[in-house]
Amino acid sequence: MEQRHLGRTGLRVSRLALGTMTWGRDVPEHEAADQLKAFAEAGGTLVDTADVYSEGTAEYLLGRLTESLVPREELVICTKSGRVADRSRRIDGSRGHLLTALDASLHRLGTDHVDLWLVHAFDPHTPAEETLHALDLAVSSGRARYVGLADHSGWQLARAATWQRAVPGRTPLAAAQMEYSLLQRGIEREVLPAAQDAGIGMLAASPLARGVLTGKYRHGTPADSRGAGTLAGLVQPYLDEDSRLIVDAVATAADGLATSPLQVALAWVRDRPGVASAVVGARTATQLASALGAESLCLPDEIRSVLDDISAPLHFYPDQDWTVL
Incomplete structure (x- = not known):
């Protein structure tokens, strides 16, 4: 798998990352092991997790698997801290909480350091x-x-990046992780330009729009899908008419390329300017294998242009002068 530099740093990451959000919840340990093995054998290195994923179980499983299955030094581990279960304060960015949370993550992961840590x-x-x-x-x-x-x-990221570079000795930001897909291009307005200007590599989360871009919801909601279960509220916003037209276009492109909608959608976001890696989560090793198959797919310019046009978000003032439209 192709490796890319993360922003303007020396850290190299695989351009597809393995997401672990459902490990320990929908994905049992034996299935997580199969996924990690397949990912590593395909040349993948970047594994994304967080302290809140399955209340820490995802980190715990990853730590167990780096002891028994894939050597720790072969992986680039990214974890996140700052979200909390306390209903009175869903986010805690205080220094005390963040460092305590990081120490707890390291304990669960069974390592003395993570390669990438995100707020x-x-x-x-x-x-x-x-x-x-x-x-x-x-x-x-x-x-x-x-x-x-x-x-x-965008303004939060730009301010933070500027602060970190204002005084020698502070650590420049290396990465930003945001949802990004053909159905969610909102970061192109300010976040992605800010990241590119500051030399920050973008990690594209939910590049398949929570599974909608696989085409599985084109003719209804499958009973065994996320949209029919506990994640229905996350999937529903992507089942409107505008989204359907984009999914149909992706399916048409996939037919023409003799591949799957999943691989077309993944290849599109993976190769967007500024994106260092696209984070793929799967319930089974078979699903992950389908996503990893996108590694060999390079979208023709004509198809990429059509997908760009049909999924383009509406940006008016101040991005363009609405008075002359």
């Missing part, structure tokens, strides 16, 4: 400089090699 969301109640100081301390103490942010807006 999982923006905390409006904690000074940004305090949150960012936690990133500096994580790197200076050796607990994290590189750091970044997830689920931050």
Whole structure:
């Protein structure tokens, strides 16, 4: 699998990443083992997890599997901290919470460091400089090699990147993780340009729009799908008419290329400017194998252009002068 530099850093990551959000919940340990083995054998290196995934079980399973199945040194492990289960405060970006959470993650992962550590969301109640100081301390103490942010807006990301580069000794941001797909191109307005300007590599989360871009929902909601279960609320926003037209276009492109809609959608986002890696989550090793098959697919310019046009979000003022439209 092709390896790419993460932003303007020396860290190289596989251009497809293995997501573990459902490990320990929908994915049992034996299935997680099959996924990790298949991913590593395909040349994948970047594995994405978080302390809240299955209440820490995802990290625990990954730690067990790096002891018994795939050597730790062959993987680039990314984890996230900052989201909490406390209903009174769903996000905690305080220095104390973040560093305590990182230590707990390292314990579950069975390692003394992670390759990439991300603040999982923006905390409006904690000074940004305090949150960012936690990133500096994580790197200076050796607990994290590189750091970044997830689920931050464009101005939040730009401010943080500027702060980190304002004084020698602070750790520059290496990565940002945001949802990005043919059905969700909102980051192209400000977040992605901010990341590219600051030399921050983008990790595209949910590149298949929570499974909708696989085409499985074109003729209804399968009983065994995420859309029919606990994640129905996450899938439903992508089942409108506009989304259906985009999914139909992806399916048509897949037919013409003799491949699957999944691979077309994944290849599109993987090769967008600024994207370092696309994070793929799967319930089974068979599903993961289908996604890994996109590694050999390079979309023709004509097809990419059509998909760009049909999925283009509406951006008006200040991106363009609406008075002359």
